[in-house]
Amino acid sequence: xxxxxxxxxxxxxxxxxxxxxxxxxxxxxxxxxxxxxxxxxxxxxxxxxxxxxxxxxxxxxxxxxxxxxxxxxxxxxxxxxxxxxxxxxxxxxxxxxxxxxxxxxxxxxxxxxxxxxxxxxxxxxxxxxxxxxxxxxxxxxxxxxxxxxxxxxxxxx
Numbered sequence: 001x002x003x004x005x006x007x008x009x010x011x012x013x014x015x016x017x018x019x020x021x022x023x024x025x026x027x028x029x030x031x032x033x034x035x036x037x038x039x040x041x042x043x044x045x046x047x048x049x050x051x052x053x054x055x056x057x058x059x060x061x062x063x064x065x066x067x068x069x070x071x072x073x074x075x076x077x078x079x080x081x082x083x084x085x086x087x088x089x090x091x092x093x094x095x096x097x098x099x100x101x102x103x104x105x106x107x108x109x110x111x112x113x114x115x116x117x118x119x120x121x122x123x124x125x126x127x128x129x130x131x132x133x134x135x136x137x138x139x140x141x142x143x144x145x146x147x148x149x150x151x152x153x154x155x156x157x
Contacts, residue, residue, distance in 0.1 A: 003061065007037040009148050010098030010122075012091075012113040013047025013129065014105040021105035024127055025050035027141035028102055033060025035149060040065065040098045042090070043074040043081055047104045052077035065093045092116045100148035103129040122149065 009032050013025060029051035032039045039055040041048040043064020052062040056077040064078035067090045074081035083092040088109055095101060095116035100123040103114055110129060118134040119122040126135040127144045138144045 003038065005154055006061075007149065007154050008040050008097060009037045009145070009152075010040045010046065010094050010101040010113075010117070011051040012041065012094060012101060012103050012106065012110050014110060015044060015046035015048070015049075016108055017046050017050075017105040021047060021128055022050045023052045024141050024144075025104050026128070027056035028104065028144055029054025029056075029060070030058040031141060031145040032148075032149075033058035035145060036065060037149065040094060040110060041078075042067065042094055043078050045075060047106065049075040049077065053105075063097070063152075065090050065097065084112050088112060095120055095122060098122060099152045099154060100125065102144045102148055103135065104144075105129055123152065 021060045025047040033055040039062045041064045062078050063080045064074045066080045067087050069085045071081040071083050091113040101117040102125045104127045124135045125144045126137045
């Protein structure tokens, strides 16, 4: 299937997650790749790095929407880094360029991405993150990816 017709799943979360959150992010990334979707993230460390590494190890494709001006800031598992020079404002672009969003762990940056996801009408799934209105809470990486793919359609359709 051509890339533009694949479902894009955003993975958002903390830059300094605990071990369990890193493991969850890695597994989410693996499953996104195994299901044939594209992983979109902020392209840096923590949850973003673990998820993109999981996707790459499973043969997937990754996009990192970076806060700074340098493509070199992307973690090594990002296929297409997108430099924005927008700082935290780039969180809006991560949400906009995802068909569904999985939030893992995280602080206020993650909360802003969740908010943008809700504003843009995206399905937002939470795995050990903010338990707020608009976020579908799940207990495992498998449930998170299954929920993200349920009733999702590519942005390009």
